[in-house]
Each structure stands twice: as C-alpha cells, then as structure tokens.
Amino acid sequence: MRLTKINLLNFRNYKKCNIKFNETVNVFIGNNFQGKTNILESIYVLALTKSYRTNNDDNLKNKDSDNYKIKGEVKTGKYAKTLEIKVLANEKKVFINDTNIKKISDYVSNLNVILFSPEDIEKIKGSPSLRRDLLNIEISQISKQYINNYNEYNKILKMRNDYLKLIYTNSISDYRYLDILTDNLIDRAAFIYNERSLFINKINNRIGEIYEKLTDISGLKIIYEASIDFSNNIDELKKRLREKYQNNLQKEIIAGMTLYGPHRDDFHFYIDDKDLKYFGSQGQQKLSMIAFKLSEISIFEEVVGTKPILLLDDIFSELDKVKKNRLINYINEDIQVIITANDTAGISKKLLKNAYIFKVENGKIIAKGDNNG
Ligand SMILES: Nc1ncnc2c1ncn2[C@@H]1O[C@H](COP(=O)(O)OP(=O)(O)OP(=O)(O)O)[C@@H](O)[C@H]1O
Ligand SMILES: [Mg+2]
Structure with missing residues (x-):
C-alpha cells in the first residue's frame, strides 16, 4: 500500500x-x-x-x-x-x-498506517487505559468486526453500569434485566478477548526477534493481564465470565459498575521476568515500543494482503x-x-x-x- x-x-x-x-x-x-x-x-x-x-x-x-x-x-x-x-x-x-x-x-x-510517536513511549509506563487504547486502535485497523463488537460492548457496558446503580439506589431485587445485559456483555467480551489474544500471539511470534535484531537482547514479549482467568476456548471463557459476574454481583452493585471484562485489562512488556515499565531504560522502552510497531507490519500484511x-x-x-x-x-x-x-x-x-x-x-x-x- x-x-x-x-x-x-x-x-x-x-x-x-x-x-x-x-x-x-x-x-x-x-x-x-x-x-x-x-x-x-x-x-x-x-x-x-x-x-x-x-x-x-x-x-x-x-x-x-x-x-x-x-x-x-x-x-x-x-x-x-x-x-x-x-x-x-x-x-x-x-x-x-x-x-x-x-x-x-x-x-x-x-x-x-502504523505510527510511532514519542507519546507511545508513555504507553509503556502510563495508565492501563493507554495500553488498551493502543490495542483497540491497532486491532480495529485489521478487523471491522472488532470495531463493531467493541462499540457494542461499550454501549452495553454503559447500560449495565447504569442499571447496577439503579439496582442499588432503588433496591431492585429482580435481576432479570441485569441478566440479559450481562449475557449480551459476555458475548461481546468473548469476541474482544479472542481477537486480542490472537493479535498478541501474533505480536509475540515476531517482537522478540525484531527487538533482538535492534539490540542483541533476546526474550522481549508481551503478557496480557485479563481481569478474569483467561482461556483461549470461547465457551470456557464465557463460562468463566459468567461465574465472575455471578460471584461478584453484590460487589458490582455496591460499586455501581462492571468491574471485570476487557475494559479493565492490561498488558505489559517483559524481558525474561522483568517488566520494562519498572526495569526498562528510556532507550529500552523506546525500542521495545518500536519493535511492537514493527511487528505489526507483517501482521497487517497477513490480514490485509x-x-x-x-x-x-x-x-x-x-x-x-x-x-x-x-x-x-x-x-x-x-x-x-x-x-x-x-x-x-x-x-x-x-x-x-x-x-x-x-x-x-x-x-x-x-x-x-x-x-x-
Ligand atoms: N489548530 C492549529 N492552528 C494553527 N496552528 C496550530 C494548530 N495546532 C497546532 N498548531 C501549531 O503547529 C505547530 C506544531 O506543529 P508540529 O507539532 O507539527 O511541530 P513539529 O515540526 O513536529 O515540531 P517538533 O520538532 O517540536 O516536534 C506549533 O507551532 C503549533 O502552534
Ligand atoms: Mg514533532
């Protein structure tokens, strides 16, 4: 292109x-x-x-x-x-x-496009939402379904959060409507998890080698931290999400928001067992973010042609x-x-x-x- x-x-x-x-x-x-x-x-x-x-x-x-x-x-x-x-x-x-x-x-x-900007280095050190945004933007470019599911997820999330608040303030004890929202949320969440997991696997297949070419240091990888026990099997994942919401219902009602799901996840850059957020020098952080972006070239090529x-x-x-x-x-x-x-x-x-x-x-x-x- x-x-x-x-x-x-x-x-x-x-x-x-x-x-x-x-x-x-x-x-x-x-x-x-x-x-x-x-x-x-x-x-x-x-x-x-x-x-x-x-x-x-x-x-x-x-x-x-x-x-x-x-x-x-x-x-x-x-x-x-x-x-x-x-x-x-x-x-x-x-x-x-x-x-x-x-x-x-x-x-x-x-x-x-794959953009590297000086602000990207902040994404290694900064808040989880910066890293989630990064994932969302990159995957959106290669998956139209991801954009649609992600937008739907956010809409349902907002409705579910509003309803959790309503349950609390109005002491609602009938959870049928909440269950519907939860089911819808789980469907979208499972899709998002699946796409993110595929994407991160693809990055991990490439990033170590690229980083090593640039620095002679091997072992760079990304570790995704889900707010639930992660599984690559979609049905199992849905089951675990459902359990998570069931077991934490009261906690979520009191918080007035959905505490688990892809909107709460994070990922980090590791070399061996060291998180670059805490151990990386400025140059190391810059080059690992560059390696992340360069890994995307062949991922985009594979998907888009x-x-x-x-x-x-x-x-x-x-x-x-x-x-x-x-x-x-x-x-x-x-x-x-x-x-x-x-x-x-x-x-x-x-x-x-x-x-x-x-x-x-x-x-x-x-x-x-x-x-x-
Ligand atoms: N909406 C706007 N209307 C007019 N000028 C703007 C607007 N937004 C930003 N600028 C001006 O654009 C310039 C910044 O441009 P840019 O960020 O591309 O700089 P740069 O050449 O990359 O500089 P640096 O080397 O410092 O990164 C600034 O002078 C800024 O005031
Ligand atoms: Mg500039």
Whole structure:
C-alpha cells in the first residue's frame, strides 16, 4: 500500500498544502514547532478519522478556520482510490472515491498506517487505559468486526453500569434485566478477548526477534493481564465470565459498575521476568515500543494482503549510533515510510539514497529535494 499524495486544507498550521510522496522513503525535516508532526498526524487522521493527539476536532482546524479537509490518494498494486475527510463546523464526513461513507467501520482499514510517536513511549509506563487504547486502535485497523463488537460492548457496558446503580439506589431485587445485559456483555467480551489474544500471539511470534535484531537482547514479549482467568476456548471463557459476574454481583452493585471484562485489562512488556515499565531504560522502552510497531507490519500484511505505511515521528532521537543504524537497516525494506527529523545529519546515507526530503517551515513545505538533503 502506498500513499501517493495528500492535500490539506486548514489542518493545524497548514492553510493549504499539497504533497506528492515518494513510494519508499520520505523525510520531513525542520526546526521545532514548524509542522513536521502535523503532516504525520494528518495522514493518521485520514486513515483512522481521529487523531492520536487530541479527541477534539476543533484543535485540528486551523486557528483561523471553522473547518478542515484532508484528501489523499492510496495505491494498492495497480488500484488507486481517494480518501477524504471533511470536518465542518459541526459535522464530520468521510468519502471514498468522492462517495460519502456513512459507517466509519466501512471507511477505516482503507488506509493502514502504523505510527510511532514519542507519546507511545508513555504507553509503556502510563495508565492501563493507554495500553488498551493502543490495542483497540491497532486491532480495529485489521478487523471491522472488532470495531463493531467493541462499540457494542461499550454501549452495553454503559447500560449495565447504569442499571447496577439503579439496582442499588432503588433496591431492585429482580435481576432479570441485569441478566440479559450481562449475557449480551459476555458475548461481546468473548469476541474482544479472542481477537486480542490472537493479535498478541501474533505480536509475540515476531517482537522478540525484531527487538533482538535492534539490540542483541533476546526474550522481549508481551503478557496480557485479563481481569478474569483467561482461556483461549470461547465457551470456557464465557463460562468463566459468567461465574465472575455471578460471584461478584453484590460487589458490582455496591460499586455501581462492571468491574471485570476487557475494559479493565492490561498488558505489559517483559524481558525474561522483568517488566520494562519498572526495569526498562528510556532507550529500552523506546525500542521495545518500536519493535511492537514493527511487528505489526507483517501482521497487517497477513490480514490485509499489503504492507501498511509506516509513520515514524522523531524516531532517531535518544538512540545511539549502532541502534540507529540497525533501525534504518530494518525499515529500509519494501515499505513506504514517512519520517520526521530535525535534520538529515543523523540519518544514514543508505536511507536517504532514494528518499524525498521535504523541508518544513511554519506550516509550509519550502523545499523538496530528492536525495540531496
Ligand atoms: N489548530 C492549529 N492552528 C494553527 N496552528 C496550530 C494548530 N495546532 C497546532 N498548531 C501549531 O503547529 C505547530 C506544531 O506543529 P508540529 O507539532 O507539527 O511541530 P513539529 O515540526 O513536529 O515540531 P517538533 O520538532 O517540536 O516536534 C506549533 O507551532 C503549533 O502552534
Ligand atoms: Mg514533532
């Protein structure tokens, strides 16, 4: 999969900007606050219809505008299609080949991106919800059913939480309606668990080897921590969930919320039996997150049939020369990459050989060079 071009209108600090991408390596260079990350963000928004830096679309609209538009062309093999997202004062619309698509789940997955951003390192150390979001976003890109089940799960979860509160305040003793909600929740939960477990197994089949290539250290893996005793057998899993809810009914009524299920789970990065959250150095955490993202390339390819586009924000800072070179060797394969950096100084000639280099200044691309920095 390749992104051949993108047009921005009133997105962040870009009033108007048209970019034609190289099918392999693209590097956006420039000083701080000029708009390098904004380019990657715009591609991410075009792919997923929302940003990873803000939940509020107003922040994405240029400060002098009440709307923004991103349009891009995606090529897979010989076939090209245009994707477009328009955010007006109070509505958001997405288009494929100029046709309005009503369901977001029918739109997402037309452009597959894997983004590494400096904020991702926080996901190793930060709260469990950051790691759950990461899983949800990544799996959503390769499974439409996951998006649908996950959205349904959240709706039922909210209804169940509201009803648990009502049981408590109104001293309701008839649990039939709660049982219906619980059954529905369990069905969705089992699906989510199954998809997450498949995804994490796939990551674990790859991440150790990639991390070892980058660092010479073996044994990196991810361990999923479910809020119930996990099982790979769906019927067994449903049984365990049901038992969990039955045995903790009073606890949940008093809490006024659902205390078990995929919305409460977590996962961690381990090397041997050491959790990188507590034992990893900054560089180790950065490289393990990079290894996680790189593991996804072949997972996406396996599911979607084509490699995704790699968006790498400020990937080289904080890495020593050896790690930097190994990373470059790893990504310099048959995949489109879009990278940001302050300058090309730290980036090897090998990566820049056939690259397009864009110089960014104050919301404008002021120069484009092929292979000459
Ligand atoms: N909605 C907006 N309207 C106008 N300008 C914006 C908007 N949102 C952000 N900006 C500006 O965009 C710039 C930041 O762009 P970006 O994050 O792409 O910088 P960068 O080139 O990646 O910098 P760094 O090297 O520091 O990461 C800032 O100057 C910020 O004020
Ligand atoms: Mg930036």
